[in-house]
Amino acid sequence: MNVLKTSLLATTIALALGVSAVNAQSTEAAPERSVGQTIDDATITASVKTRLLADERTKGFDINVDTVRATVKLTGGADSLESKLAAGKIAGEAEGVILVDNQLIVAGEGTELRQDANTATASGEVREAMDEAGDGADDAWITSKVKAQLLADAAVKGTKINVETKANVVTLTGVAESASARDMAIKLAAGTKGVKSVVADQLLVQQ
Numbered sequence: 001m002n003v004l005k006t007s008l009l010a011t012t013i014a015l016a017l018g019v020s021a022v023n024a025q026s027t028e029a030a031p032e033r034s035v036g037q038t039i040d041d042a043t044i045t046a047s048v049k050t051r052l053l054a055d056e057r058t059k060g061f062d063i064n065v066d067t068v069r070a071t072v073k074l075t076g077g078a079d080s081l082e083s084k085l086a087a088g089k090i091a092g093e094a095e096g097v098i099l100v101d102n103q104l105i106v107a108g109e110g111t112e113l114r115q116d117a118n119t120a121t122a123s124g125e126v127r128e129a130m131d132e133a134g135d136g137a138d139d140a141w142i143t144s145k146v147k148a149q150l151l152a153d154a155a156v157k158g159t160k161i162n163v164e165t166k167a168n169v170v171t172l173t174g175v176a177e178s179a180s181a182r183d184m185a186i187k188l189a190a191g192t193k194g195v196k197s198v199v200a201d202q203l204l205v206q207q
Contacts, residue, residue, distance in 0.1 A: 161176060
């Protein structure tokens with residue numbers, strides 16, 4: 001009888017310890033990420049920006065993307081709650097993203113609230129300042145926008161195409177995979193807001 005009681009007591013203690021261990025483990029902070037285990041925050045930011053610019057639901061919005069330890073923060077404006085949720089979903093699907101902090105402001109385009117939301121982002125502030133000065137879009141913003149579009153376009157695959165902008169004139173250099181990819185790269189660059197012209201003399205077609 002004593003042996004049975006002792007056995008039951010030991011089993012109860014073991015189960016209790018097991019539960020405690022599980023609970024303790026679930027409340028512990030996540031282990032430090034190593035370089036080999038995760039994607040760099042800057043890479044995640046670039047990937048999210050590319051996805052947002054490529055998606056019909058979000059490409060027209062001024063969305064700023066910041067990534068810290070694989071947590072992506074979205075700021076700026078969106079036309080509707082559906083659009084805001086779409087942006088969060090797109091960001092969350094990017095490789096390496098652990099969490100999305102979606103702080104997009106839902107407000108109609110042209111409203112004061114939307115303007116405030118847009119100019120709260122770095123790109124929005126730059127564009128507003130340049131527009132007020134009558135100089136159009138900022139060169140750095142144009143370069144970033146064109147690069148993102150080239151990377152997002154499946155026909156272009158612009159990883160080997162360099163983009164430089166000076167006085168709103170975009171210069172494309174590097175290598176395009178085909179003549180059609182070269183033509184599309186030029187078309188995308190020329191169609192970007194603020195671009196005055198495109199120089200592509202040094203954008204070669206891969207042999």
